Amino acid sequence: MKKVYVTGGAGNLGKAVVPVLSSFYEVRATDLPEVDVRDAGAVMADIAAYNPDIVLHLASMTDVDRCELFPDEASLANRIGTRNVALACRETGAAMAYVSTGMIYNGCKRHPYIEYDKPDPISVYGRTKYEGELEIRSICERFYIFNTCWLFGGGKEDRKFVAKIMDLAEKGGELRIVDDKFGSPTWTADLAKCIATLMGQPETGRYHCVNAGQASRYELAKEIVRIAGIDGCRIIPVSSDNFDLPAPRPRMEAMADYNLRLMGLNIMRDWREALGEYITTTLI
Ligand SMILES: NC(=O)c1ccc[n+]([C@@H]2O[C@H](COP(=O)([O-])OP(=O)(O)OC[C@H]3O[C@@H](n4cnc5c(N)ncnc54)[C@H](OP(=O)(O)O)[C@@H]3O)[C@@H](O)[C@H]2O)c1
Incomplete structure (x- = not known):
């Protein structure tokens, strides 16, 4: 059986992807404090000892506002951490799979980004994730x-947007949600299956892995409340100018899975269907 080594395995996506990969591969998942990807020696020693066929690198500083406030910390985790993992992949001959973001783009496009659009990040998080991509491209022979x-995702442990909106909406009243930023809401369970499928493909390179379609935060919140059947709460669309956050968010973060479709792998369903299954099967 082929072996996969996962960094950041205890995170939100790690919890969804490790069980899926375990059906196809022998898996070793690590996270802080066991293996810190900022520690080049520790990463090299642990990956070399396991000698995997593929490394799936999820470990990252993911709080975009914290990245903006502490750019050196973000660079160490997202760029240097990724470089350390890439060097260990080169040393052991493993392929490298890296989960990056739509925040590598500047958000000025009117339509969802495809894999052939030019990265131009506007935040420290986006920049350091993109620098991680560039490290991989310069170090690894085989990479995704x-x-x-x-x-x-996360079910009962969900503390992110979906669970927060449900909690707030259940209290009633008005919720003011931004309607001028657009993304591709994506269920970790669908992404996990997509990653497992692509890691078995010979064609390497960049893949946009997102549920189909796009939404503003406002549209996403309305859909959450509708699916959850919560009455007595009004969702009010507002401009992002109302919120003074440290990190700039691109206007357009949504992506299209152009490369998956080129390969005939149209496996990512519409975000509304995925959200419906997530909420009805795990949250209510
Ligand atoms: N969430 C999103 O919407 C989104 C969108 C686009 C891309 N991504 C990317 O997807 C990947 C997974 O994201 P996620 O949502 O699962 O994030 P997450 O829940 O924050 O998981 C990341 C994991 O990495 C760990 N970690 C952080 N620094 C580390 C280090 N130096 N060494 C080892 N482990 C470290 C974290 O531990 P601690 O919790 O202890 O810090 C956490 O368990 C990330 O690479 C992220 O950039 C996420």
Whole structure:
């Protein structure tokens, strides 16, 4: 059986992807504090000892506002951490799979980004994730870069957008949600299957891995409340100018899975269907 080594395995996506990969591969999943990807020696020693066929690198500083406030910390985790993993892949001959973001783009496009659009990040998080991509491209011979967006998942442990909106909506009243930023809401369970499928493909390179379609945060919140059947709460669309956050968010973060479709792998369903299954099977 082939072996996969996963960094950041205890995170939101790690919890969804490790069980899926375990059906096809022998898997070793690590996270802080066991293996810190910022520690080049520790990463090299642990990956070499396991000698995997593929490394799936999920470990990252993911709080975009914290990245903006502490850029050196973000660079160490997202760029240097990724470089350390890439060097270990080169040393052991493993292929590298990296989960990156739609925040590598500047957001000025009117339509969802495809894999052939030019990266031009506007935040520290986006820049350091893109620098991680460039490290991989310069170090690894065989690599997959999976760009994804606005992940939801986690079930009863969900503390992110979907669970927060449900909690707030159940309290009633008005919720003011941004309607001028657009993304591709993506269920970690669907992304996990997509990643497992692509890691078995010979064609390497960049893949946008997102549920189909696009939404504003406002549209996403309305759909959450509708699916959950919550009455007595009004969702009010507002401009992002109302919120003074440290990190700039691109206007357009949504992506299209152009390369998956080129390969005839139309496996990512519409985000509304995925969200419906997520909420009805795990949250209510
Ligand atoms: N969530 C999204 O919407 C989204 C969108 C696009 C791309 N992504 C990418 O998808 C990947 C997974 O994201 P996620 O949502 O699962 O994030 P997450 O829940 O924050 O998981 C990341 C994991 O990496 C760990 N980690 C952080 N720094 C580390 C280090 N130096 N060494 C080892 N482990 C470290 C974290 O541990 P601690 O919790 O202890 O810090 C956490 O368990 C990330 O690469 C992220 O950039 C996420």
